[in-house]
Amino acid sequence: MQTSPRSARFPLLDFYRGTAVILMMVFHFCWDWRYFGYLEYSLQDPFWVTFRAIILTLFLTAVGWSNYLAVAMQQSLTRYLSNLGKLALGAGLVSLGSWLMFPNNWIFFGILHFILIAGLVGRSIAHLPVLSGALGILLISLPYILPQVDMSELRRWFSSALGMPRQTLDYVAPLPWLGVVLVGPLLGKLGVHHIHLPSTKAVTWVISLGRYALPIYLSHQVILFLLVALIHFGWQWVRGL
Known part of the structure; x- marks a missing residue:
């Protein structure tokens, strides 16, 4: 069955x-080992x-890029509101979960909260990719x-x-990251999403991760x-035997 233009997926964007997503999982996996004392490093280290x-x-340019494609393909209002609702629900779950686990430094404006707000701003000019990029x-x-x-003044406020x-645990500042979202539509204008990807298992797996990123x-x-x-x-229990 042929996919209609309004619901088409672009493999390169998902890739x-x-x-x-892969880099994020690596980052968080290392953080988990650090939390339990198996790794020692500072999150302020230039590498991290x-x-x-x-x-x-990567995530935020993808937001702007997706905004451009959604506008260009005349995405329905129903689907747009559905996506916003999923983001809002996800952001709320992140705040609630982090508050339950880490009540002293829970996430109140992490990446999902930022994507929700910045995506709304970026959507308003996504149809003007050159202006948005500039x-x-x-x-x-x-x-x-x-x-x-x-x-940092805004954060203190x-x-x-x-x-x-x-x-x-996570905070995304309006600057420079809103600018990164606004650059995203240029990737859509340049047609980068039309680049062909090789049909390998590894590529297909990465695409599937991008498709279900949320x-x-x-x-x-x-x-x-x-x-x-x-x-x-488990290791502590084994050592105690």
């Missing part, structure tokens, strides 16, 4: 997003800061052009005015954390 930035860049580049450059622009935790995001850390916890407590 792109799937690559981000860069690693996280790569993951965010504005995105400007926003990315703004902290370098105007060093006095300090997004969240903490004081809204009673949010001073430390959080449920994987919501479930993977629970699974990985429990796995490492089981290994940790």
Whole structure:
């Protein structure tokens, strides 16, 4: 059966997003080993800061790219609202789950919360990819052009005015990351999603990860954390014999 244009999937976009999913799982798996004391490193180390930035860049450009394709293909309002609802539900589950596990530094504005808000902003100009890209580049450059622009003030406001935790497990600042979302439509305008991918099992697997990125995001850390916890407590039990 031939897929209608409005519901078509683009393997390259799913592969792109799937690559981000793999890197995210590696990042979180290492964090889990660090939490239980088997790895020692600082999240402020340049390697881990860069690693996280790569993951965010892939996910957030994919948001802008998807916005462009959705507008170009005249995505129905019903599907658009359904996607927003899934994101809002996912963001809420992340906040609730992190609050239950880590009440002192739960996630109040992580990547899903940011994608929900930035996606709405980006959607409004996704039909103008050149303008969106130019504005995105400007926003990315703004902290370098105007060093006095300090997004940490916004985070401090969240903490004081809204009673949010001073430390959080995940926080995505509006700058430069909104700019990264706005650059995404340029990938759609350039037609990058039409690039052909080889039909191998590895490629197909990565594509499937990208296709189900949201449920994987919501479930993977629970699974990985429990796995490492089981290994940790199992090892502690064996040592105590």
